[in-house]
Amino acid sequence: MKRIKIFAPATVANLSCGFDVLGCCLDTVGDEMIISLSSEPGVRITKIEGADLPLETKKNVAGVAVEALLKDYEGAIGIEIEIYKKIKAGSGIGSSAASSAGAVWAVNHLLDHPFSAHKLVEFAMEGEKLASGNAHADNVAPALLGGFTLVRSYDPLDVIKLHTPKDLVMTVIHPQIEVKTSDARSVIKQNVTLKQAIHQWGNVGGLVTGLFTEDYELIGRSLEDVIIEPMRSILIPEFKNVKKVAIAKGALGCGISGSGPSIFALSKGMDTAKKVAEAIKEVYTKTGLDFDIHISKINNDGIKIIN
Amino acid sequence: MKRIKIFAPATVANLSCGFDVLGCCLDTVGDEMIISLSSEPGVRITKIEGADLPLETKKNVAGVAVEALLKDYEGAIGIEIEIYKKIKAGSGIGSSAASSAGAVWAVNHLLDHPFSAHKLVEFAMEGEKLASGNAHADNVAPALLGGFTLVRSYDPLDVIKLHTPKDLVMTVIHPQIEVKTSDARSVIKQNVTLKQAIHQWGNVGGLVTGLFTEDYELIGRSLEDVIIEPMRSILIPEFKNVKKVAIAKGALGCGISGSGPSIFALSKGMDTAKKVAEAIKEVYTKTGLDFDIHISKINNDGIKIIN
Numbered sequence: 001m002k003r004i005k006i007f008a009p010a011t012v013a014n015l016s017c018g019f020d021v022l023g024c025c026l027d028t029v030g031d032e033m034i035i036s037l038s039s040e041p042g043v044r045i046t047k048i049e050g051a052d053l054p055l056e057t058k059k060n061v062a063g064v065a066v067e068a069l070l071k072d073y074e075g076a077i078g079i080e081i082e083i084y085k086k087i088k089a090g091s092g093i094g095s096s097a098a099s100s101a102g103a104v105w106a107v108n109h110l111l112d113h114p115f116s117a118h119k120l121v122e123f124a125m126e127g128e129k130l131a132s133g134n135a136h137a138d139n140v141a142p143a144l145l146g147g148f149t150l151v152r153s154y155d156p157l158d159v160i161k162l163h164t165p166k167d168l169v170m171t172v173i174h175p176q177i178e179v180k181t182s183d184a185r186s187v188i189k190q191n192v193t194l195k196q197a198i199h200q201w202g203n204v205g206g207l208v209t210g211l212f213t214e215d216y217e218l219i220g221r222s223l224e225d226v227i228i229e230p231m232r233s234i235l236i237p238e239f240k241n242v243k244k245v246a247i248a249k250g251a252l253g254c255g256i257s258g259s260g261p262s263i264f265a266l267s268k269g270m271d272t273a274k275k276v277a278e279a280i281k282e283v284y285t286k287t288g289l290d291f292d293i294h295i296s297k298i299n300n301d302g303i304k305i306i307n
Numbered sequence: 308m309k310r311i312k313i314f315a316p317a318t319v320a321n322l323s324c325g326f327d328v329l330g331c332c333l334d335t336v337g338d339e340m341i342i343s344l345s346s347e348p349g350v351r352i353t354k355i356e357g358a359d360l361p362l363e364t365k366k367n368v369a370g371v372a373v374e375a376l377l378k379d380y381e382g383a384i385g386i387e388i389e390i391y392k393k394i395k396a397g398s399g400i401g402s403s404a405a406s407s408a409g410a411v412w413a414v415n416h417l418l419d420h421p422f423s424a425h426k427l428v429e430f431a432m433e434g435e436k437l438a439s440g441n442a443h444a445d446n447v448a449p450a451l452l453g454g455f456t457l458v459r460s461y462d463p464l465d466v467i468k469l470h471t472p473k474d475l476v477m478t479v480i481h482p483q484i485e486v487k488t489s490d491a492r493s494v495i496k497q498n499v500t501l502k503q504a505i506h507q508w509g510n511v512g513g514l515v516t517g518l519f520t521e522d523y524e525l526i527g528r529s530l531e532d533v534i535i536e537p538m539r540s541i542l543i544p545e546f547k548n549v550k551k552v553a554i555a556k557g558a559l560g561c562g563i564s565g566s567g568p569s570i571f572a573l574s575k576g577m578d579t580a581k582k583v584a585e586a587i588k589e590v591y592t593k594t595g596l597d598f599d600i601h602i603s604k605i606n607n608d609g610i611k612i613i614n
Contacts, residue, residue: 021509152513191498201508202328205515206459209467212519
């Protein structure tokens with residue numbers, strides 16, 4: 001029975017200015033999955049460790065994503081999926097995306113790559129739809145393509161890989177409070193002023209430029225969110241203080257990771273990212289809340305096979 | 308008396324998705340100006356040919372822009388300005404921007420460059436403020452910096468030069484109807500849906516990426532405006548047909564230049580740009596309206612000294 005073990009990375013979506021369109025892939029934070037071809041047709045989740053998630057295929061994000069893939073694949077095959085969760089559910093660093101992207105990537109690999117990365121994004125989005133009611137691509141795209149990605153358009157889907165300056169390092173704090181993606185979405189107003197929108201797309205242009213030109217200062221100046229962050233940050237304890245100390249310690253920028261509650265800070269260089277982590281840790285230790293802190297380079301490859 | 312003669316180029320602002328932030332500089336369409344240092348302090352517009360514009364310094368965009376510059380300059384000097392307009396006022400290809408940007412660029416040159424290009428953008432914006440009531444930078448920035456430019460932020464002002472793929476050619480039609488910038492602004496709603504805004508900033512990210520990676524197809528896909536164009540295009544006769552034939556003839560994209568009424572079509576290569584011009588001409592000839600058509604490469608240098 002053909003099988004592979006993969007690393008399915010965590011991802012940081014939105015990146016302040018790029019709500020629903022920008023994301024990037026982490027290197028040292030992620031799940032492991034074992035995906036096997038089976039002679040018995042259908043998709044089966046055979047094992048989940050590290051999280052209390054449904055084994056039933058249609059209720060599992062990896063299950064529905066692989067089912068979407070098989071619907072486009074000629075030939076009746078079977079898939080068995082084992083999931084070893086390390087990314088906590090509801091953390092805002094792409095836990096569901098890692099599972100759905102990882103599963104379709106692995107199946108595509110086992111089948112000798114019948115589908116493009118772009119097509120895999122579409123399949124994985126079915127998992128996101130199950131997880132949050134919204135088929136967004138800003139986590140599954142960076143998980144599948146690696147590095148920084150842009151969802152230029154959702155209809156038709158148009159996903160583009162950007163350039164990754166090599167010195168960028170993410171510090172992420174995950175406060176262990178529950179903020180459901182659906183709740184985080186409900187605090188967002190569906191209308192914005194044109195002025196805010198202009199401000200935001202100026203920053204999207206600036207961030208993309210900064211990535212391509214490796215202009216770290218410009219990346220920092222562009223990591224600004226005048227629309228979503230003011231609404232969502234009220235759901236995250238100590239957000240303002242975390243941002244303040246991160247910037248004070250030299251982070252280029254700091255914002256909400258995806259729909260939160262995780263907070264990311266992007267720095268130039270590992271030393272700065274570590275100092276930022278220390279300062280954030282100090283802020284959060286005082287709250288008495290449980291939290292995890294991750295420090296990770298940007299993973300330019302995305303999902304990969306491991307032993 | 309130290310004097311220079313300059314070419315002050317026309318510019319195309321907004322570029323569909325980048326309302327108020329993106330613009331690019333034309334190569335073969337522009338005004339000429341002669342700027343002289345004088346021993347008599349103050350700013351004087353001594354001659355205007357080709358347009359019925361005020362000679363009074365405080366009512367002339369070049370005059371107020373140079374006055375803004377001199378306010379920041381130590382030492383009492385005099386400036387005399389001759390303007391030979393070739394860009395028609397109210398055309399939507401940066402007529403006022405050419406005058407104000409040209410004047411401050413030339414004065415800075417005559418004074419041995421005391422000011423940065425960034426600072427010159429600020430001074431030239433005073434001219435824009437006089438012309439339209441709004442100190443926008445999306446025409447003066449490309450006139451001063453050349454190529455494609457992004458206004459990442461207005462407060463504080465942050466203007467960035469992007470990359471220009473060498474095969475891009477603009478076709479611009481200027482229907483000779485009057486659409487005042489202030490009128491073109493008044494049809495715009497001040498609120499947009501978050502969904503529209505996301506669509507737009509996805510395209511800004513796509514266009515900037517396409518410019519840096521010289522991906523002409525991506526540039527074309529990103530030249531889309533779901534917010535301003537639907538509102539403003541009703542002011543421009545035959546807009547839909549012009550866009551239709553331009554795309555049919557191979558243009559990458561087509562939209563309103565600045566606040567209109569000019570329409571731009573961006574193509575890969577001079578041959579396509581010429582075919583697009585022919586097709587647009589055919590559409591407009593039937594209207595009985597007067598019009599000009601320009602075909603121009605992108606001018607990567609901006610304002611320049613001529614003999």
